[in-house]
Amino acid sequence: LAAAKAAALADLETALATYLEEDYTAENWTTLNTAKTDGDSAINEATDLAGVAAALDAALVAMDAVPTFAEMLMITDISRTSEGEVTLVFRTTPYVLLTLETSTDLKSWTTITTATPGTEMWSFVHDSAPATGPRRFYRAFLTP
Secondary structure, eight states: HHHHHHHHHHHHHHHTTOGGGGGHHHHHHHHHHHHHHHHHHHHHHHHHOOOHHHHHHHHEEEEETOOOOOGGGGEEEEEEETOOOOEEEEOOTTTOOOOEEESSSSEEEOEEEEOSSSEEEEEEEEEEEEOOOSEEEEEEEEEO
C-alpha cells in the first residue's frame, strides 16, 4: 500500500508539472493546485489499493476540469440584422480582459474593442458599416 501511495503521489506531481501557470487566471491556478493538494490528501488517507487509484483518478479529473484562458471564452450566439449590425454573445470569466477583432479576409485583423465584462455572459453589438464583400469574421481572445 505504501508503494502504491508513493507512486500515485509521484504521478500527481508529474501531472501538475504539465500545467503552465501563465495559461490560467490566478484564481484558476489556485483551484488547480488545490485539486492536486486535495488529491495528495485523499491518496494518503486511502486504506486500500482501490482507494489509492480512485483518489488519483479523481484528482486528475479535477485538475483537468480547471479551464485555461483559452477555454474560458466562447461565442455562444451571433446574429446579424439586414442593416449589417452584428450582435455577438460570449460566455467568459467575469473581470478578465478580452479583445475582440474583425476581419474580411482572415489575414488582416482589426481590434474593435477590448473589454472587461463584469458578468459571465457578455453581449457586444458591432454596428459599423457592413464589410465589403459577403463575409465578416470575428475572433475573440482573453488578454492575460
